[in-house]
Amino acid sequence: MKMSEKFNKPYDPKQNEEKIYKQWESSGYFNPDNLPAFPDGTPREQSWSCIMPPPNANGSLHAGHALFVTLQDIFTRFERMRGKRALWLPGADHAGFETQVVYEKKLAKEKRSRFQMSREELYKEIWDFTQYNKQFMEGQIKHLGASCDWSREKFTLDDDIVQIVYDTFKKLSDDKLLYRGLRSINWCPKHQTGLSNLEVSYEERTEPFYYIQYGPFTIATARPETKFSDKYIVVHPDDDRYAKYKHGQTFDVPWINGTITATLIKDKAGNPEMGTGAMTITPWHSEIDFDIAKRHNLDYEQIIDERGKLLPVAGEFAGMSIKDARPKIVEKLKELGLLIKIDEKYEHSVPLCYKCKREIEPQLKEQWFIKMSPLANRAREAIEKKDVKFVTERHKRIALHWLENLEDWNISRQIAWGIPIPAKICQDCGEGMIDLNNDVKKCQKCGSKKLEKDPDTFDTWFSSGQWPFATLGYPDKNDYKEFYPTNLMETGHDILFFWVLRMIMLGLYRTNKVPFKTVYLHGLVRDAKGIKMSKSKGNVISPLEISDKFGTDALRMALVVGNTPGTDLNLDPNKVGAYRKFANKLWNVARFVIMQVAEIDNLPNLDEENQIYRNLQNFVDEVTDDIQNYRLHLASEKIYHYIWHTFADKILEESKPILQGDDKKAAAIQARLLFEMLKIQLKILHPFMPFITETIWQELPEKDSDFLMVAFWPKK
């Protein structure tokens, strides 16, 4: 036997990785349907599946993507080697709002704006943009070694996916879990769309709190600019200070733009602890106020427009932005003698658009809402019964808590980029009607024929929340029957609420089964110093650059070793460098062992009773147990340590005298031992460092499968 000439030193990842990936791809083994049978000829029967969280098709991969690709690939390769029909299904997400925001930034750079374009033009442009990104992204995922089945790849805007999403929408309506309602929603004045509660972030601010004379009352507010037409004053029914006034009593109140008639409302929403215990309400721009108005059947009026400017009701202030108007209004209140005092140290949290950080301006809008509590209750039950298990106990607790008091979910978005909501809106009475086949011609409520298509699109999470069963072809495709429920959902803990829990709720709702049996949540990938990566800070580490420099295998190890589930990880290039060294170490170990074997003509059989060999088998069992229990951080470190400090440092060193001694038979036996041990080590390391292990495997003079990728996991 002779060593291949390309078995050079040191190990060069670039020379091998791309080539190996192409070989894997053309082998067809990423597709579970093509996997070879067991050595004794029995076919693979047990299935295992994982759906890839579809990356947003709006940019290149970041370190977080590299982490999930690595983790999921490890599990997939492990299960495949254990003889399962392993399916890892890849996809891409149109990522509605997120993508539109990215695209709007691009437009802004080009001095363009979406408000100068038709919806159709915008949609078309973003479509081309995502198609380009999607392709680019797939190449990057391949670069990271992902052994996913590309033949089953899905996009959230594929026709069959959209059809399933529409069916769910209809079913929710039939089951009375969907309604169209006028409600206060989180409106972003910049992006011109409503947002779900999850898409609002809060910031603690200290702002002035104004005490204003309102007839016989003193009210307190942080937002005087909303108060123009306030004509209801609300106090708690049990507030003694106001016991002398009666519910429904009216007062003539000198107000900002003249005298108005105010009505007293006694409602439990009034908080005696807050300010003076008396407040006026602005139902159009506050959810609480709107709820009060509904309870008492009060009038409401829009004060601020969608762009955050004051409407004509503001009189002389009309057309001004809130920010500009506030000090001027305060000035006028002062002139009118209505301003009593200002508390400068009022601390409260201000709702902001999670993308642009502008203040959310609540607006009343007709939107589609999903009633969450029935869905949430089922999800809680499934989690409590452990139909869905969480690898990290604390995320389970967080999940259960979140599911306890879920508000209804606004799934309407006023953006072009997304799945259009299949509905018509009556222009006369405002009734919204589901219209899957474009055959609703007149209003089901008032009979009017003036119907318009609902211009809105779905919240992107409404469609991605159906991803597991939709990608597998619910309800009748073979993949659905075989692979659903999936085994593993691996994703970032930051989208536990956005995605994971929505999938559990919608999955249970649609299929009566949980969408996945186990949830593994990883943390955020930060930079070497533990600072969150961001483009503005300029500390973004590109996984592709790191991979080019150190090799994908090294990057993968750096992402896994010491990275406990759910905890944030600092990605330090030095750490990646350490695993490049390890790759080189393994390379040289393999060279040495193959060199020894190459000098022997007839290798004897392995002595399976050999103690060193048995120790390795025990070690394999331990590592197998770690992987099965999602302790990749331990498994990877142990394998690293075994290969370097047990096998290379001790076993190989102690073998040298035997190998080079006079007893040729003993040398041959020892060579066989080392060779078999090398193969086992390659196998158990393969899920973590697939490229180098496969490269070495293909240089072996004797192997038990054409590709290491489909070799069988060692066991006693």
Next chain:
RNA sequence: GGGCGAUUAGCUCAGUUGGCUAGAGCGCCACUCUUACAAAGUGGAUGUCGGAGGUUCGAGUCCUCCAUCGCCCACCA
């Protein structure tokens, strides 16, 4: 206002159900170009495991309190 996590070598972090004479990588010191490997090897220094109590034969690991940092949740006019 509620909840959660972290605090271990100079730095970044592991340490699964209590058994650790506490580990890894990087960094540091000394010596070695010994044909698997200088992207290496051999040897070495460095820690009252945030603080105070407690449970235990035994605690980095469990309990209580405290301190510092970080995160999440919550319709506080």
